[in-house]
Amino acid sequence: MEQSGNQVLPETQGVLLRLKTLIHAFTNAERKVAEQVIQRPHEVIYESVTELATQAGVGETSVLRFARRLGYRSYQDFKMDLARDVFSETPEPSPEGGGLHSLVAGVSERDRRVILDTDHLVDPKVLEAAIDVLASARSIHFFGVGHSGIVAKAGRYGLLRLGLRAEAADDPHFQVMAASQLTEEDVAVGLSVSGSTKDTVDSLRVAAEQGARTIAITAYAKAPIVRYAQMVLLTATREAPLESGSFTSMIAQLHVLGLIATGLARKLSHSARQAQERIGRAISPKLY
Amino acid sequence: MEQSGNQVLPETQGVLLRLKTLIHAFTNAERKVAEQVIQRPHEVIYESVTELATQAGVGETSVLRFARRLGYRSYQDFKMDLARDVFSETPEPSPEGGGLHSLVAGVSERDRRVILDTDHLVDPKVLEAAIDVLASARSIHFFGVGHSGIVAKAGRYGLLRLGLRAEAADDPHFQVMAASQLTEEDVAVGLSVSGSTKDTVDSLRVAAEQGARTIAITAYAKAPIVRYAQMVLLTATREAPLESGSFTSMIAQLHVLGLIATGLARKLSHSARQAQERIGRAISPKLY
């Protein structure tokens, strides 16, 4: 009496596990259904009541009852829960050896790791200070050559999108020329992974001598560039000797710029939104 | 279906990611359905055709067509695949709290996620084909404007480091001029997140007309640019309305370039190592 009727079976995790432990609680017909489900769950999730009933050699009704007995409102609900089991069980042991799969996995791991590592190297207080200074600057100048010159431009565009006045110079001469024109109202951001790039260090030095606020983004806390920086934001390095690691360094730098830009966007949310809209309208005719 | 003769079509994983990249391939009604699915996949997997149709404000037929267009035999099949996505997705850390810590955590999560998503969108076969083609190219030309122009330059430098002949143009005129000079021995790489940037699309078209091999790196599988690309590599998108998401897009693009460059470095390990050494010697006098 108690053991059948409308007893609801205990609720543990995982339909499949539950089925196996409860195999004895089922009636004959239900057990046949349970066996089908346990044996070939991957197929069952794509089968209808009728199909499963036929496969199990029982009537449709028994399949329905089976699902109800497990506590589901409908057969569909049961299938979805079974699907959760089936899909989340696969811990995906890498299909086959090395080759291209491990290329993607390896580079991905490296690129994600450099972001995580950078998170720990960036000092929140310095980040906040940098954001404050940038938010109230008259103009912002990014300095960098080589790869860092590219990132400097990215930084410039990112701040332009927020409606700030930003410049970027990657030519060594123009860079130092621009630096010589700065004042206390301006901010100079020097980008150099090594922190030792002569041109960039010189530009930041000149900017500092002019009284401008200076921010350095580098991977080495004791590099020459930090001498002239009031605020230092560190990026992680991921030396991969042969494998072209330059993209990884750039990702770290861009990540830091993303932190700054997002912080600025929050601080300036109103004007930033307006700037975004203006830019959106201006760019749309350039698209197909 | 696809016009371009032997285009290497991207074969991506994950319904949700695919939906985002294919958003252009949908009709109006289908897009409404897609939006529902993207916005609340957890609920959709428990809904019937009728329910989803009502929610999206379209007819049932459009929902069915939507599933068919994605390549599923039935609506049930589509739901099962969606369930796989939903259930195997790593739970997104809650964006709790305000402060600066959540700024770093939020941006970091976003930047790492875009890399993971991109991994799933990049088709290994296409990647391999692209690497092969690039390894044997006489010269490689990167095209892009705006943010993608910056990434184009990064791509150029990355390949230069491997001893390959690489160029990058971000000026619309020079870009198309350069494209018009290419031959079958050359490779053109078009970078455009939207895939709709006129200048870049035109350049890739001209390059294709000249018989050059063409590769597109974009976030939308059905964007105009893919018409002229023999190989398409997809990047993930991370729409962050206000927050400056441009850095995130660039990180995704750089990650794909990193995949290519690392693959090339392996393939050309000998000559790449030599190139690295030459470059190292050449650059060292520029450092303090």
Added chain:
DNA sequence: CCCCTATTGGAGGATTTCTCCACTACACGC
């Protein structure tokens, strides 16, 4: 402005899910 194609949703048929109920089997008491 017209034509042509692509897009769309409704009608209704096909399939699937579910409810209801009759039937069987078996246990137990008399």
Added chain:
DNA sequence: GCGTGTAGTGGAGAAATCCTCCAATAGGGG
């Protein structure tokens, strides 16, 4: 042995759902 009660089972058909067909309409190109 026989009646009675109860659990177990599947079939009939209703309800819901999924799907096909097709007419109406919107939109784009000439």
